Amino acid sequence: MTADQSPTATRWAGVPAARRRHERRDMLLKAAYALFGAEGETALTVRAVCREADLHTRYFYENFPDTAALLAAVYDEQAAALGQVLFEALEGAGPGPEARSRAGIRSVLSFISDDPRRGRVLFAEAPGDELLAARRRAAQNAMLEGIIAMSRVGDPPLSLVIAATMFTGAMTELAQRWADGRLGDDLDAVVGSAVDLSLALYTTAHAAQESRDQRSM
Numbered sequence: 001m002t003a004d005q006s007p008t009a010t011r012w013a014g015v016p017a018a019r020r021r022h023e024r025r026d027m028l029l030k031a032a033y034a035l036f037g038a039e040g041e042t043a044l045t046v047r048a049v050c051r052e053a054d055l056h057t058r059y060f061y062e063n064f065p066d067t068a069a070l071l072a073a074v075y076d077e078q079a080a081a082l083g084q085v086l087f088e089a090l091e092g093a094g095p096g097p098e099a100r101s102r103a104g105i106r107s108v109l110s111f112i113s114d115d116p117r118r119g120r121v122l123f124a125e126a127p128g129d130e131l132l133a134a135r136r137r138a139a140q141n142a143m144l145e146g147i148i149a150m151s152r153v154g155d156p157p158l159s160l161v162i163a164a165t166m167f168t169g170a171m172t173e174l175a176q177r178w179a180d181g182r183l184g185d186d187l188d189a190v191v192g193s194a195v196d197l198s199l200a201l202y203t204t205a206h207a208a209q210e211s212r213d214q215r216s217m
Contacts (some may be wrong), residue, residue, distance in 0.1 A: 119179020
């Protein structure tokens, strides 16, 4: 068999160039997701990804400059999927803070439970990857802004901003520990406790702000 008749070459015969590139990119993303999701950052090398995807290394560099950019793309894909799940859960929840907290927390933890690799991609530590760290910081900031926006207060008071900031950090840690299996496997118990604590924080923040407002009168 000649080089032009190799399985890799004939695989794309008759497929338009743009579609070929899109399909190869998708194969690399799936391979990286499988490797990182199962073994973590150290498993993600160009050679390993290409072997998993059954692609020549030239196709890797056709799509990504390095593994950091590939992992960032994998993260973006999973973060978008989680965002959609969270949006749908909140849309279907009742208007009160308890109903929305319960729906939001359950949807995040269930998303991780349905495929534990998601938790590793979204929350596991990757100290050597600044691009992934930047993606995660941006996601946390977006979550914080979304929580503040749900208050429907044009100029949110400091107490609400602080409470939202604390909740965002706690939710990130909760998701990471759930993904790592350090909170057991009783989803209802974890969600129930998390909702109780988040409501206590919400109530305390509002009570503190009301007290400040009364003192300033």
